[in-house]
Every structure is written in structure tokens, then in C-alpha cells.
Amino acid sequence: MATNERKDITEITVFSNGPLKVSGNFKLTGSNLKLIETGNEIYLCRCGGSANKPFCDGTHKKIGINDKNV
Ligand code: FES
Numbered sequence: 832m833a834t835n836e837r838k839d840i841t842e843i844t845v846f847s848n849g850p851l852k853v854s855g856n857f858k859l860t861g862s863n864l865k866l867i868e869t870g871n872e873i874y875l876c877r878c879g880g881s882a883n884k885p886f887c888d889g890t891h892k893k894i895g896i897n898d899k900n901v
Contacts, residue, residue: 832863838857839855839856840856841853841854841855841856841857842854842855845877847898848891848895848896848897848898849877849887849891849896850874850875850876850878850887850891851874851875851877852872852873852874852875853872853873853874853875853882854871854872854873855871856871857869857870857873858884859873861885867885874886874887875887875892876888876891877891877896878890878891878894878896879894880893880894
């Protein structure tokens with residue numbers, strides 16, 4: 832698939848000891864139902880440590896996220 836080709840499906844990938852990668856055509860809304868993001872690729876925090884939730888900011892590398900505890 833060409834890099835500029837739009838995906839027909841949304842893929843969610845769990846990174847071991849890291850974030851969730853969401854790619855494809857999606858819309859992310861907050862608890863207030865306001866649109867946060869649309870697009871082709873984002874990384875969502877799974878460790879709870881990000882200062883930029885719901886997005887991953889790399890903090891999981893510092894706090895040592897462990898899939899056994901998530
Ligand atoms: S998973 Fe990366 S900051 Fe939480």
C-alpha cells in the first residue's frame with residue numbers, strides 16, 4: 832500500500848510495554864464528546880503516566896510500564 836493511500840480499516844496495535852497505536856480512518860472524542868483528534872495515526876497512553884493524555888508522551892519508558900500490570 833502506498834504511504835499516501837487511505838486505509839479502509841482502523842487498526843489498533845498494542846505495543847508491548849508501551850502505547851496503543853491507532854492507524855487508519857478514525858475519530859477520537861473525549862468524555863465530553865468533543866472531538867480530540869482525527870487522522871491517520873496516533874499513539875494512546877496505556878500506562879497512565881503521560882502528561883499529554885490521552886496521547887503517549889514517552890513517559891512509559893521512564894516509569895517502566897509492565898504489561899503484566901496493565
Ligand atoms: S504509554 Fe506512553 S506515556 Fe503512557
